[in-house]
Amino acid sequence: MRTAHVIRTPDQQLRIFVSSTLQELAAERRATRAAIERLHLAPVMFELGASPHPPRELYRAYLDQSDVFLGVYWERYGWVAPDESVSGLEDEYNLCPPDLPRLLYVKSPANREPKLTELLGRIRDDDRAAYKYFETAKELGRLVEADLATLLAERFDQSRVLLTADVLSDADRVVEPVRLPVALTDLIGRDRDIAAIGGMLASGTRLVTLTGPGGIGKSRLAIAAARAAESQFADGAVFVDLSAVHNPDRVAHTIAQALGVRDTGDAPVLENLDTALGDRRILLLLDNFEQVLDAAPVLTALLAAAPGVAAIVTSRSLLRVSAEQSYEVGPLADDSSLNLFVERAKAAKPDFELTAANSDTIARVCTAVDGAPLAIELAAARIRVLSPADLLDRLDRGLAVLVGGGRDLPERQQTIRRTIEWSTQLLDAGQRRLLARLGVFEGGFTLEAAEFVGATAAPGDADAGGDVLTDLTALVDNSLVGPHDSGERPGFSMQAIVREYAREQLAASGESDRIRDAHARFFLELGDRVESQLKGERQREWMRRLGDERDNLRAAERFLLSSRDWDRAARLAFSLYLYWWVAGLLGEVRTWMDEALDSRDELSDHTRAIALYFTRTIMFWKDPDGSVAADLTESADLFHRVGDPDGEGLTRISLALALLAGGKPDTERAREVMDTSLSLFRGSGSLWGESMALVLLGRVALLQRKVPEARDHFEQSLAITRRTDDIVGQRIASYHLGWALLLLGQVDEARADFALSVTLSASLGHAEGVAYGIEGMVAVAALAGDAVRAGRLAGAARALRERSGTHNGPMFTFHQRYLDRLAEDGKGEQLEEAITAGRALTVEQAVAEALAGAEHEDPPGDYR
Incomplete structure (x- = not known):
């Protein structure tokens, strides 16, 4: 059951479902998308929704996940599929949940098709919808932006009380457990x-x-x-x-x-x-x-x-x-097989009915495919164009002549694979080619990625790949490709056995390497495109989108590594550096770059610089013999040689950290290294790099006991990251600023910065950042002599570190000395009990406790 919609602040990526015909309103759709994105909202523009064979369950799911319905209409009513009574355009409006705000825009003048005139008349009479006319795409963009802004403003007060709840909801996902998938259809007979x-x-x-x-x-x-x-x-x-x-x-x-x-x-x-x-x-x-x-x-x-x-x-x-x-797990019972067939047949042909005349035929269809659910779904998808009798006849003849699946496979698996092959034989050549090519994806894939791979041309082939969108729609309609929830944009996936079949066909076609290379090129271009956006206002969006593509990114990297294409492998890794770090995947990237270094191939200077950076930067705090610092120095020199100032500046940050690690930090050399790093970033115009370099200069100042100077560096960094909407950078700067302010005795200000660090880290799902922020709050509580609060938060932070695998905290946090002082003041037993209790807190509870608004008096003693 849907909950009431509450429009929250624009930075929370609300979803705006856009419904329209495609070709005649292409310019208007672009203007609508631009207006939505200017408000930092997420357009849900599901192109398949208005295509010849609308996958109703798919766009119903996306409507259910959207916050506003936005319709744009002109002359065309849209195509009505065989055995359908309405077009995809009208069906989207009919399926719109009743509580969803509706903004409708009609282009004039127009020579409208009668069925669209009828639909618009019904919409005008619907008191739930706001209805406006426009003449140009530019005017539409202004209307959409103004109306969405007004809608947000009107409902903002309703959501103000939910802001804290939103932070806590983010906190609950910090350790990012992958919960059980939610199916779009019911499970039958199990x-x-x-x-x-x-x-x-x-x-x-x-x-x-x-x-x-x-x-x-x-x-x-x-x-x-x-x-x-x-x-x-x-x-x-x-x-x-x-x-x-x-x-x-x-x-x-x-x-x-x-x-x-x-x-x-x-x-x-x-x-x-x-x-x-x-x-x-x-x-x-x-x-x-x-x-x-x-x-x-x-x-x-x-x-x-x-x-x-x-x-x-x-x-x-x-x-x-x-x-x-x-x-x-055995086949479905006869009655369950029949029920599954009917359900899937109705999805393909809504007016399909089980009758006395066809029930025996359908039962025989289910028997022919051995009661296997996937095979039943593949057969039922054909009911759109075949009668039950025709379906049984074609299925019987098809399975009799097919021998695919391998004679060494279990009999039921042979039947399933033959049913897959039978389904593909009924497709045209372009659809079969696209199915084979889609086998290159790992996990799910987006429409954009499918179009890129599907449209890849063979050498000397002017026709790249036909109409990919139409072919993909056919695969969806035939249950060979299914809807896959990938957030704000349509996504797709295939069952494992269908993917296996697709890959076999791709290998047999002789174009496997070329399509795998196209797959890698798509993600290389994606990495190039989003590298800068990962450091700005679309940071959260891209972190989540790249998380959805994690398996495909790995597959692209593995193809490049197996091809010994070290330059492109390094390029893909380096363009997404910030994602790998926040997602906690630097260890895996290190193994990739170790392959390049261990290959004995001659690497380009840039590739060697990247490989040395990734393999050494995660070891900066373990450098007893100085070898890590030496390799990072080589990496920085190589970046300098090839004219990559940002790569050099980033490497010098890791070099400075290596120099600060251990029992005898070399603060003077670290300062020299960071002065150079700051100059490099300022020279290249990299505000993200400048903000990071300022944090490291602040850390050097802290170690040199120049606390006011450190505070100034951290404040400059925070100002830059706020200006650029860099959430990762804000988290880092606010955390460090909190420590400088605490050392200067500005406890309330420090508490506010630690709270900001916790909140931003939770919004990113960055477990390590949440732990750091909570540890700052530990020191604030300890300064006030509150052993219970300090202990509970310390226990929660320890548990979070253990459960997220982030153990190198001592290099970056200083709260233990405050806990030790509490123990020295006779509160050791109380503190240990509280730490034990804090370990039992969930991340959500720990964040709530850290952000609790209790104000503390000035500390009773000097715990600094």
């Missing part, structure tokens, strides 16, 4: 299976493996069973998608990623996982384990180290490890 699996978990079984062929419904069943059993686990259920993992060595990293444990590269991931899971009650769902069976001992080792953890695994084969209990 109630007994769900109960049986739940019973196994309730009886103490800690490893349940669901086996069966691809397409039998293991993943959907596992998700439903995990959701039903989730209440047995205090820390909930976490989804670990292994479909994009092909190397067993990457399984531990994937589990860590799903749990929100960062791969910072400074400690083994398994060690971090053991720490993160040690005291938790959590259910892991590991999907598609069959391709990484050699990693089964990793899973059993984790379960042995964490007695409160249980796992549901889906796999076509047993893991064959101790404590494993198997559950074979």
